Amino acid sequence: MRVSSSALLATLLAVAAAKPVPETHVVHEKRDVAHRFTTSRWVKRDRLEKDTVLPVRVGLKQQNLHNGAEWLMDVSHPQSPNFGRHWTQDEVIAKFSPSNETLTTVRDWLVKNGISDRRITHSDNKAWFAFDATTEEVEDLLHTQYHEFEHSSTGNYVAACDQYHVPKHIQEHIDFISPGVKGANLRKRDSKKAKRGLRGSPARKQAPFMPKNVSSLATCDQVVTPACIQALYKIAPNDPHAKVSPNNSLGIFEEGDFYAQGDLDRFFGNFTPYIPNGTHPIPNLIDGAKAPVSLQLAGGESDLDFQLAYPLIYPQTTTLYQTDDIYYSFGNDPNATGLFNTFFDAIDGSYCTYSAFGETGNDPVLDPKYPNTHASNGYKGALQCGVYKPTNVISISYGEQEQDLPAYYQQRQCNEWLKLGLQGVSIFVASGDTGVGGIRGDGSVNGCLGSNATVFSPTHPNSCPWLTNVGGTKIYPGRSVYEPESAVNDPESGYSSGGGFSNLFDIPDYQASAVSTYFSAHDPGYKYYRNGQYNSTGGGLYNRNGRGIPDVAANGDNFAVFNAGRFILEGGTSGSAPIFASLINRIVEERIKVGKGALGFVNPTLYEHPEVLNDIVNGTNPGCGTKGFSAVKGWDPVTGLGTPDYPKMLDLFMGLP
Structure with a gap:
């Protein structure tokens, strides 16, 4: 040169x-x-x-970051003498x-x-x-x-x-x-507006009909009603007049998408008349967020989450964690593509100043900045730190791809998921709706990785080992709620259950046996690489020693929903997550009744006892020019360990301390 x-x-x-x-x-x-x-x-x-x-x-x-996984297992593994002895937030801060x-x-x-x-x-x-x-x-x-x-x-x-x-x-x-x-x-310099790259918009289509008998199970293969979900997972509605714990609300996270009370009321009136009109989530609004909105502005994601959760948990309540003011939640800052940090700030005050992996506090580029000086209607208050308590169970239907955010950003957040687990919080996250690939146009035409856009693209925050990923299943045409479900796969919309292996996080110990059995008994046959190094391996499609996604699954298609005043069908693992989370919230309620506590991180127990889940053995999650992985006996990177069998899950968790 x-x-x-x-x-x-x-x-x-x-x-x-x-x-x-x-x-x-x-x-x-x-x-x-x-x-x-x-x-x-x-x-x-x-x-x-x-x-x-x-x-x-x-x-x-x-101090002690290397001990975090061991401490979490100590309070989460069903064979541990300290199972359920969760820490206080002060204890977590002191240890780290x-x-x-x-x-x-x-x-x-x-x-x-x-x-x-x-x-x-x-x-x-x-x-x-x-x-x-x-x-x-x-x-x-x-x-x-x-x-x-x-x-x-x-x-x-x-x-x-x-x-x-x-x-x-x-x-x-x-x-x-x-x-x-x-x-x-x-x-x-000034820049043009751009939408934040969030995963969380459900698949939507016209409903073929409105069920005349909402308790009928005859057409669940076409329109999934609350009665269909209850039959699938053997869970009856609660007594609507039952006394419930005021400290066991189901938390639901939303960002840039808002529910309309009119949609909830239409849904209650048509499908769950035992839930009175006006029933609404407890608003935990973060950094200038606002909800609900008018019917014309109603978001499909928020409406879906609450219309799936309420029939399963009522008269238990829901708590809405709605994040960020309109400026940021609508993506008016094209650089602020980060996710979850303002939510963490609000439920854990120490996170505002927590240092790990070269990051302290919110990222100066990727995260919203408050007070918001960019917009006249922006939130002018200080960043909210520690203003809300986390609920025992939180459902999250949003995410991105691992490739979208720096490694340090995801690693620091993964520490926070671990800290929440130590405090007894159960986190359920939708695994994604693009199979083994990414969002089309995100980095490549098909959303896949590598110079030839053929490498499978893992999802964030799903790759973190300290939360529970929920994949999607479906009642195939002509099948009933009494027959096994299949992995969701809708070629028309390109929607299939997100799954695969992280390029950033290794296989956790609690998952090691299940993943090893999968590879030995059902090797997918694709070339692979190790340690996340897909650019230097000569054709590998997935990371052989990465954390497996998802952990479990639940129904994820053809949901009966009211959105913007219209009756439609929606789908997505963004529906699977609140279903599974609702069942765990019901179990926590039963534990509270007999003097026991929250469950916290449930993965070690579920991997130790897969018999409490319905194994899914049919279907694939295509992407990146392949059929993806296949649902097989045992754990698989399509539907995880399977869908819930509520009575078996209840017996298992009630038998633990």
Whole structure:
């Protein structure tokens, strides 16, 4: 490569001006190993002025992150003597907070290098130090140089460096420093509106008829009513006048999609007359979110979630976690493609300042920023932290693909799912509606990975091992509720049950035997790769040692729904998740009646006792030019362990402490 004499001179002058790095220091982070910055996305621009003030954060090493999985299994495995002895939030914070040695060592280093103690703010959860400093101060502290970096497509500007140094004795005590290789926002140019890339819109079609007898099971293969779901999983409606626990509401997450009370009332009037009109979720509205909306603005996802849940749990209540103001929830910031962080903030105040995997607090680019200064009608309050309690069970029908978000973003969130499990919260997430592929047009025409767009695309947050993924099943034409279901597969709409193997997270111990049996008895026959390295393996389609998706399944097609005042059919694993979550919420209610507690993370128990589920052995989840995987005996990456048998599940969980 030829270099001009002027460029060479500039380089030599910069090197000459830079202060030598002391032998006592080492490189802590370097750009060529960073997740966020690649040469195709970020372009280095001018040096920062020395008097530019930077908001510095020092992420302190957390204690015991490596013990998290073991602790979760200790309270979740049915054979553990500590099953059900969930932790308080304060106990979780204390276990993962940095050590006193870390706090003292890092503070002393900062003070000795000119950052006075009064300038340093220490977060409530002890996870980071923060202070403002000039570029000159930070460059001297970290022996580096700061530049502006411009994103080639979004126009975001961040302050960052190529690498920075810390003393050797400090390195073991810090996770990262920002701005460093990870940038801090400076400004951005105006950009066009774009919709956030969320998975959560149900498959929709015209209903062939309105059932005249809503208790009839004769046409469940065409229109799935509450009576069909109750018959499939052997669960009768609750006594509508029964006394229920006020502390066992079913949580339902929504983002950018809103329910209409008129739709709920139409549904209740036609299918569940024992549920009175006006019945509605408890509103836990986050960062300026609003709900309900008028019929004309009603979202298919929200209407579907509540119309599936209420017939299964009433008179138990639901709690709506509706996130973000209209500006962000409608995707008016094309850079804010992240998901769940403002929800985590609201139900776990410590998450607002929690540090892990090079990230502290919300991401400055990927997440909404409050107060919202971008829109006149945006939420002007402060970011809501710890304002709501998590319910015992939460259903989530939204997600993205693993490829859509940086690894550190997903890893830090996975820690939060683990922390919620430790506190007794059960999380159920729809596995996705695009089979083994991704959303069409997302990264490639067919949403698949690799240079030839043939590699299967795992879903987020489903790849995290510490939540329960729910795949989709269907009553095939001509079949009844008394016959086995099949994996959902609708070629006309391209909808099939999301499943496969994570490229980011390894197979967890509780799943290892089931996945091993699947490969030994039902090898899918595709070439594979390992450790998520699909770009260097010569044709592999899936990650052989990745966490398997889904864990379980439930019906996911032809649901009878009222949306925007019309009677239609909807489908999607976004319906499967609230069905399974509702059954677990019913079981928690029965446990509370006899003095027992919530269930928390249910996967270890279900994998230990697959006999409480209906094994699904028919159907596939096509994608990426293949038929995908097949539903087979035992666990499979289409329908997991199978669909619920409520009486068996109830007996199992009632028999546990």
